[in-house]
Amino acid sequence: MTGLPGYEPGTPETFAAIGARAFLIAGATGPMAEPTVRLLTARGDRLLLTGRNSGRLDELRRRYGDQIATFTGDxxxxxxxxxxxxxxxxxxxxxxxxxxxxxGFAAGSxxxxxxxxxxxLLHANFLSAVVTTQAVLPLLGRPAxxxxxxxxxxxxxxxxxxxYAASKAALTTWARALARETEHGGLQVNVVQTASAGTPHGGPSPVRPPAGELRVVTPEQVAHVVGFLTSPNGLxxxxxPVPGRRAG
Known part of the structure; x- marks a missing residue:
């Protein structure tokens, strides 16, 4: 896995002292998600993977076994x-x-x-986060x-x-406000700010920066930072930021 200096996701030994933990992964059938699933299960976490693609969820279940469960739905x-x-x-x-x-993604003036x-876009990138967060909050242990x-x-x-940027800005602002509201309540709330995603299913973006300015982040790099932010050493x-590498 491609790592990022300074962001250590933890190892099974790191987490042995606190025991296996359980996470809900919303949007686990997307092209960015599997490296995160792989990293979290490798260190001993148990996961409920959610998504609307039942075939993809079945594939992940076969690949990662009893450490994961799946939920097909929106x-x-x-x-x-x-x-x-x-x-x-x-x-x-x-x-x-x-x-x-x-x-979600769309381009236009x-x-x-x-x-x-x-x-x-607001529903996919922002309101879905509000809805899933409000669903899990009453059930979370501490720390979370x-x-x-x-x-x-x-x-x-x-x-x-x-x-697209406006919908992600709404998500980021809301998450930072949530972090401020809960900073003394045992919650760690963070945003991974990525460059353009280079994924097997993503295809080329219809909007490209000038030559030499396009940066691409891999799903593995995102997973590495998610691992760090869900560790005892998290923020x-x-x-x-996950700036990725220059394309080309």
């Missing part, structure tokens, strides 16, 4: 999120955190993007870990990504 809907969180809590005898990897596209996947487009939105209230 956890961006409150009733299904509550059901998934309850299943995780019952199966594992507790719940220690959420890794939110649900997301800031002046001309259809409001319905804005609504879809909440991790969300943001975007570097928030800080410097490129042309034609205004709607809270942080937006952790």
């Amino acid at each position: 956890v961006a809907r409150p009733a299904q999120a509550a059901r998934a969180a309850g299943i995780a809590h019952r199966l594992f005898g507790g719940l220690d955190g959420l890794v939110h990897m649900i997301g 800031a002046s001309g993007t259809d409001p319905r596209v804005h609504e879809r 870990w909440l991790v969300y996947i943001g975007s570097q487009a928030v800080a410097d939105p490129p042309p034609a990504l205004g709607a 809270t209230g942080s937006v952790v």
